[in-house]
Amino acid sequence: MRSPAEVWRAVVRRGASGERTFRFDEVREWPREHFEHLVRLGILREGPPARSVECDACGKMHREDVLWEPSVRDSLGKRAYIRCPEEGPVHVPEIRLRQWVINGGVMAEKLATAMALSGAVEEILAGSVWKLGRRRLAGRFRDVFLSMAPGREYSRIADAAARHLTAKDGILLVAQPPRKLEGLDRLTVIDLAQVVEFGADGITVDLGYM
Numbered sequence: 001m002r003s004p005a006e007v008w009r010a011v012v013r014r015g016a017s018g019e020r021t022f023r024f025d026e027v028r029e030w031p032r033e034h035f036e037h038l039v040r041l042g043i044l045r046e047g048p049p050a051r052s053v054e055c056d057a058c059g060k061m062h063r064e065d066v067l068w069e070p071s072v073r074d075s076l077g078k079r080a081y082i083r084c085p086e087e088g089p090v091h092v093p094e095i096r097l098r099q100w101v102i103n104g105g106v107m108a109e110k111l112a113t114a115m116a117l118s119g120a121v122e123e124i125l126a127g128s129v130w131k132l133g134r135r136r137l138a139g140r141f142r143d144v145f146l147s148m149a150p151g152r153e154y155s156r157i158a159d160a161a162a163r164h165l166t167a168k169d170g171i172l173l174v175a176q177p178p179r180k181l182e183g184l185d186r187l188t189v190i191d192l193a194q195v196v197e198f199g200a201d202g203i204t205v206d207l208g209y210m
Helices: 004-015 032-041 104-114 151-163
Strands: 019-021 044-046 052-054 063-065 066-069 078-084 088-091 100-102 124-125 129-137 140-147 170-175 188-193 196-199 202-205
Touching: 004 019, 004 032, 004 100, 004 196, 032 044, 032 196, 032 202, 063 078, 063 104, 063 188, 104 129, 104 140, 104 202, 129 151, 140 151, 151 170
Parallel strands: 140 170, 170 188
Antiparallel strands: 019 100, 044 100, 052 063, 066 078, 078 088, 124 129, 129 140, 196 202
16 A cells, blocks of 8 residues: 555545554555654544454464563563464564554544535534535535445435535535445435545545535
């Protein structure tokens, strides 16, 4: 994963997966500048240490629970390890336990700013759907929503957005497009990964496409 578009797509799709966490072993493969920029923007924030990691000792990359033992040589006063069926106890460096969580609320705020929307960002389904605001698009005012929910929950998400429409029409930006677009004709569903560019200056939204 090298380009900003690939990194952004990974973040967006993970945001709708139900587990909004990236482990150190994943982000170490990203260009450092892209990762650090997401952290500076607040879209990624550091979370609690991982409770399991993949074994890198036997080559089979199986996942094992992290265990701890006392250690006077480590700054934490304890030392992390996993039990590999083939290699036995395997030490896990502390850095491999770091992980980062996607902050949907911050992403909503950044999108609202990038689109120059009017009105305050409002969370309408806890951790899943935000009303970002409104603006004129294609000749008329539209409400804009963000969904970080899985595509299979589209009906519930669309209903929630429809109840918060103040304009005649709305745009629903989704982190994971549903397989079938069913239900409300007042909402235009757009894949968040297709209309947002992530770069050194932050995120920009292709309003022309929308």
